[in-house]
Amino acid sequence: MSARILMCCDKLIMCEGMRALLEQHDMQVTGETSVQRAVALAAEDPPEVIVVVSPVLTVDDRNELTALARLSKVLMLAKAENMHRAFEALRVGVRAVISVESSVEELIHVIRTLVEVDAIVVPVAARKSVEMMARSCCLPPAANTLTGRENEVLLLLAQGMANDEIAEKLSVSSATIRSHVHNVLHKLSVRSRAQAVAVAYETGLINTIEQKVTRR
Template sequence: MTVRVMLVDDQELLRTGFRMVLASQPDIEIAAEAGDGAQAVEVLRQAEVDVVLMDVRMPRMDGVQATRRICLDQDGLPLPDAPKVLILTTFDLDEYAFAALKAGASGFLLKDVPPPELVAAIRAVHAGDAVVAPTTTRRMIDRFADVLPMARPDAGPPALDPLTEREREVFLLVAQGLSNGEIAEGLTLSEATVKTHVGRILGKLGLRDRVQAVVLAYEAGLLRAGGHG
């Protein structure tokens, strides 16, 4: 299956470099390009795209705003048919990159990512995986907890009401960055059962991936910056 990719960056030279790398892959097609977030949103109304490589800092509309427009509806809920967004950032642990994850992005990459890792990341998000490990997202939260407006440790956990007691257990372990195998060992379950629980949890809470689970757990006060809740 061909993965249709859109390149969004205000630097044409960078788009050219990414295009050259990706065009050499037999299963990847450059379906569209844009020079800023506003143009990206406009182009996506007509172009069929699976994965968007999105720069963060751009004129007119930045990558965070564009990601929110692409991934979420007016009520802030995930759009089921939206393309997956991979954020491109110059700096590791960029607060803008974290804001984009909160807005619905499936992961982030540094702009100097080696070509094989770029290709692997695109294939991973297209397959439904998150490129950023939840533990990395935790580090981003810890780094920017004092400046992020989303940090609301007194928000309480009502968002978890739809979950069963077992699903809450699994949710907290997912949010702490544990793999399905680690969760299965800790709760004495099979990995297949854990995978089923994770799928139900994401569906009930309207989350796109495990990274979003970390964000929600932090917002609900179930995880604390610098600690495990």
């Protein structure tokens, strides 16, 4: 599977090394050490995935991550000590966060997942960390009006499933799932699936949904 990738990494040697690695897996890679030039390149000719390698950008660089996320699917390679902050990246539109210490196989798998489906990849460490300090007071009022089916859809989104996978699991059409996803985003007052998942975890909503689904 050929894919066009834009790599943003401020260490030239690392950038070239990762480019050579990805090209061995049938990917067309453009490496860039400047965030500004990466944004310009993505705006001119959007790649299928933008791979951002810390520390060129971290979860604190929200404006830059937002700009890139508006242009393509962003995969962030973060330092291990920052993995618990992955949901902060999701809030600005990043689609996947993995550790810079991940294996080559995991990196390739996540890139291909992003290329092939509209999925979200969240590290387990981040989920556990956020679940321990959920802030239920942050939920918008409309979140309480999520229907049973919308709750199921949000739960499956949080598990990284794409629309077609959710449709198959719930035995409904993809169009129906798209409608449910639209309603979920509206009720949670967010713009993207990634932001919806971030809000669900950060506020403890995901735990409430899991309990409701389990009792049914």
